[in-house]
Structure formats: structure tokens, C-alpha cells
Amino acid sequence: MPRRLIILLAAALGAALLVAVWGQTAGGDGGAPFAEADDTPPLTIEQAVGQRMIFPYDGLEPPQELMERIARGEAAGVILFSRNVRSIDQVRSVVDRLQAIERPPGLEAPLLVMVDQEGGAVRRIPGAPEQPAPVQARGGVDGVRQAGSAAAATLTAAGVNLDLAPVVDIPRGGDSAIARENRAYASAPGPVSELGLAFTEGLHEGGVAATAKHFPGFGVAAVNTDNAPAQVELPLDQLREVDAAPFEAQIDAGVEVIMMSTAAYPVLGPRPAAFSDRWIKGELRERLGFEGVVITDDLQTPAVVRFGDAGQLAYYAMRAGVDLPLFAKDYATAARAAEALERAARDGALARDELDRGALRVLGLRQSLAD
Numbered sequence: 001m002p003r004r005l006i007i008l009l010a011a012a013l014g015a016a017l018l019v020a021v022w023g024q025t026a027g028g029d030g031g032a033p034f035a036e037a038d039d040t041p042p043l044t045i046e047q048a049v050g051q052r053m054i055f056p057y058d059g060l061e062p063p064q065e066l067m068e069r070i071a072r073g074e075a076a077g078v079i080l081f082s083r084n085v086r087s088i089d090q091v092r093s094v095v096d097r098l099q100a101i102e103r104p105p106g107l108e109a110p111l112l113v114m115v116d117q118e119g120g121a122v123r124r125i126p127g128a129p130e131q132p133a134p135v136q137a138r139g140g141v142d143g144v145r146q147a148g149s150a151a152a153a154t155l156t157a158a159g160v161n162l163d164l165a166p167v168v169d170i171p172r173g174g175d176s177a178i179a180r181e182n183r184a185y186a187s188a189p190g191p192v193s194e195l196g197l198a199f200t201e202g203l204h205e206g207g208v209a210a211t212a213k214h215f216p217g218f219g220v221a222a223v224n225t226d227n228a229p230a231q232v233e234l235p236l237d238q239l240r241e242v243d244a245a246p247f248e249a250q251i252d253a254g255v256e257v258i259m260m261s262t263a264a265y266p267v268l269g270p271r272p273a274a275f276s277d278r279w280i281k282g283e284l285r286e287r288l289g290f291e292g293v294v295i296t297d298d299l300q301t302p303a304v305v306r307f308g309d310a311g312q313l314a315y316y317a318m319r320a321g322v323d324l325p326l327f328a329k330d331y332a333t334a335a336r337a338a339e340a341l342e343r344a345a346r347d348g349a350l351a352r353d354e355l356d357r358g359a360l361r362v363l364g365l366r367q368s369l370a371d
Contacts, residue, residue, distance in 0.1 A: 043359075047104070048352070049341045050074025051359035054112065054295075054324055057331045060086055062098065066331055070111065073104040074338070076362050077112025079328055080160070081124055088125060088158045095159030109366035114162040114211075117151050120182055122165075127154035132182040133167060137191070141198045144185065148202020155208050161369045162209045164259065168196035168246035169219035177224045184219065189245035196246050197253055204254075209369060212250040213259035214297055216279055217243025221263050225303035230263040239267065240283075248288055256365055257293045258284065260322060262303040271316070272304055280321035293365050294321060298328040299337075311340020318350060323358040 055066055056079050069075045078098065085091055095113050115124040120132025128150030129136060136147040148166075155163060170192050171179035178184045185195040200210040216239050221230040234243070247258065260274040273279040274296040284290050297303075299313045307313060310327060314337040317325040327334040344350040 043106075043356075045342050045345045045352075045355075046338075047073045047107070048355045048359050049338050049345065051076050051107070051362050052318070052324055052341075052355070053334060053338050054079050054114065054326055055331055055334045056081070056328050058083060060084060060090060060094070062094065063331055065335070067098070067101060069335075070098060070101045071103060073107040075111065076324065076366070077114065077162075079164075079326070080113065080115045081328070085125060088127065088154070091125060091158040091160070099159070107363075109363060110161060110369050112162050112362075112366060112369075113160045114164055115155065115160050116164045117155055117160075118165040118167060118183060119147055119151070122181075122183065125154050125158045125160065127157075129154075133185045133195075134182055136199075137185045137195050141194055144195045144198040145202040145205075148199035149206050150202070151199075152203045152206020152208040156206055160208070162211065162257065163203055164211045164213065164257075165203075166196045166199040166210065166212065167214070168192055168212050168250060169214060169217055170243055170246065171219040173220060175222040176219055177221055177230075178219050181224065187219075189242050193246040193249040197249050200250060200253060200255055209256040209365065210250075211257040211259050211295065212247055212255050214261035214263075215244075215247055215258050215284060216261065216265060216273055217247075218261045218263055219243065225262045225297060226301050229303050229306070232261075232263050232265050234265070234267065236267045239265065240287075244283070244288065247284075247290075251288055251290050251292075255292065256368070257295055258290060260294060260296050260317075262297045262299070262301065271307070274299070274304070274322060274325075275307065275313075275316040275320050277320045285321065291361075293323045293361050295324040296322055296326045298326055300327050300329040300333060309340075310334075310337040311343075313337070314341055315344055315350065318354075318358070323361050 053075060054077050055075055057063055057066055099111055116122050117125060119129035119136055129147040136144045151163060167183045169178045170189055171184045171187050186192050203210045221232055223230050262272045262274050264270060264272050268278045269276055280294060296317050304313055310333045314325040327337055345355055
């Protein structure tokens with residue numbers, strides 16, 4: 001069965017489960033939880049927000065607060081970094097314990113466990129792929145597909161089910177941060193589309209979900225948004241015809257997740273793309289037809305700090321159409337962002353139907369990853 005069809009069926013199953021367990025939503029008044037006709041506890045605002053939050057943590061063991069949050073059904077998953085990893089077996093032990101936490105009815109689907117495993121220097125789990133994207137590309141489509149398969153084997157052994165890769169940005173000129181960091185497959189849309197798709201296919205063959213990044217295209221930026229604000233000064237027709245091409249290929253192949261860039265693209269407004277409904281709802285959802293999960297790049301970076309605190313950043317992202325606002329540095333910041341979103345939902349600033357719609361997409365992805 002095609003991967004895209006599996007994802008859509010899982011999303012439909014997720015919707016049916018939610019209706020069965022929680023009943024029908026009371027509308028977009030921002031505060032009413034799902035009404036329940038058979039005395040099953042409704043989805044609380046905390047759970048609805050939690051299904052759209054990924055949590056990082058420090059050290060080799062997750063904090064008790066995170067495990068309690070998972071048990072309450074208030075987390076979609078976790079993101080792991082080198083600081084969380086001593087060995088593959090150690091990571092697998094931790095992930096197995098997290099996945100085994102009993103959760104409320106309707107929320108039993110596997111947690112999302114995600115890492116950046118691109119290859120070369122950008123690897124969180126020790127192991128394949130050891131070569132960065134440009135070296136993988138020397139082996140052509142078959143070589144890159146093998147790198148994706150090898151990444152999937154490494155991640156599956158560690159219990160990781162979502163790779164925040166491949167990078168499908170297209171560098172042009174001599175000042176591209178992506179090119180300097182050895183993260184680009186090529187410098188033209190055709191090869192990047194073909195090779196990025198091969199990596200995704202390798203991941204899928206190994207049972208790991210993929211993330212195409214960084215929409216709407218970050219290849220010409222001279223600075224990494226992890227280090228400083230970035231602005232991409234390209235006309236809309238070039239962003240559509242050149243930079244969007246690899247994302248279209250990924251969408252056609254059923255990529256599960258697309259990561260939004262935190263750079264600004266003045267052609268459609270002054271804010272970063274991760275806070276722009278014109279990029280997310282307009283270009284990505286409507287023009288390209290993406291129906292999967294949208295995640296931001298890290299919101300704890302210099303690229304976005306000027307736009308507000310964690311709660312404000314999460315709110316801007318969700319209002320723009322993001323499903324998962326990502327805070328990658330520490331658990332406490334992600335928890336504060338979740339609390340702010342809960343307040344926004346109670347106050348009506350964040351419509352309940354929009355909140356639940358994103359939760360459905362995330363739960364659909366989680367269910368598609370079940371054994």
C-alpha cells in the first residue's frame with residue numbers, strides 16, 4: 001500500500017477514534033472541550049494542547065515531570081539530542097520506558113520520538129549515515145537511498161520513529177550557510193528533488209517517518225537561524241519554481257512532516273515563515289496540497305527571540321497553521337509554552353476547533369507509526 005495512503009488512512013482512523021472517545025467539538029469558541037455522550041472523560045484543553053507539543057530534556061534520563069505529562073496525555077512526543085545519548089542501547093531503554101507509559105483512552109498511539117539524523121556532523125544517534133549529504137550524493141540516487149536506509153536502521157535500533165531529515169534546500173551562490181555546513185545534496189532543483197526523495201524513500205523502507213526541511217527554502221541564506229536572524233530576499237516566482245520543487249516531490253511521495261524555516265521572506269511579509277499563514281496555509285497547504293504535519297524549526301534561537309517569549313512564539317506559530325511548535329533547548333521552556341497555549345485556548349484567543357484539528361493530524365501521524 002502506498003505510504004501516502006497509509007498516512008491518510010491513519011489520519012482518518014485518528015479522527016474516528018477521537019469522535020468515538022471524545023464526541024463532537026462544541027465549536028470554535030476557544031474554551032469548550034469535546035462533549036461526551038457515554039461518560040468517557042472528554043479531551044481537556046491541556047490534552048488538546050499537549051497533543052501538539054514536543055518536549056526536549058537534559059541528560060540521559062527524562063524528568064519525572066515529562067513522564068507525568070505523558071501519562072496525562074499531554075505530550076505528542078520528545079526530541080533527542082547528543083546530550084541525551086550515551087549509546088543506542090541506552091536510548092532504546094529510555095524510549096521503551098516512555099512508550100510504555102499508560103496514557104488516557106484514545107491517546108495510546110506511539111509517541112513521536114524525533115532526532116536530526118542527516119548524516120555527517122548532523123547526527124544525534126551514533127551510527128549511520130556517517131557521510132554528509134554532498135558525499136552521499138556522489139553515489140547518486142542509489143547511494144542516497146542507501147544512506148536513508150542506513151539512517152533508518154540506526155534510528156529503529158534506538159527506538160526513534162521520526163527523522164528530522166532530509167534537508168532539501170537549494171544553495172545558490174557562494175554564501176550559503178547550508179552549503180558551508182555540508183548539508184546540501186546539490187545546487188539545482190532537479191538533483192535536490194531526486195536525491196532528497198531517495199533519502200526519504202530509504203527512511204520509509206526502514207519504517208521511519210521523514211521530515212522535509214526548511215520550507216519555503218533556506219538555501220540562499222548566508223547565516224544559520226540557529227545563530228542569527230536570517231532574511232531570504234528572493235521573488236515569489238523563484239521561491240515557487242525553484243525552492244519549492246523538492247518539497248513538491250516530497251509531498252507527492254507522502255512525506256509525513258515538513259519543517260518551516262524561521263528565516264523571514266519579505267516577499268510575503270516581515271515575519272519568519274514559521275509565523276506566516278501566507279506561507280503555511282496559503283503556499284504549503286493550499287497551493288502545494290500538503291496534508292501532513294507542519295513543525296517549526298527550533299523556536300529557541302536568535303532568529304525569533306525578538307518576536308516574544310515562548311508562549312507568544314508558540315501562539316504565533318499555531319495561529320499561522322503550525323501543528324508542532326518546537327522548543328528544542330529545555331523542558332521548562334516547552335512547558336511554559338504549553339501553559340501559555342492553554343490560557344489562549346481558555347480565553348478564546350486560540351479557537352478550539354483549530355486546536356483540535358492540529359491534534360488530529362498529529363495523532364494520525366502517531367497511529368501510522370504503530371507496529
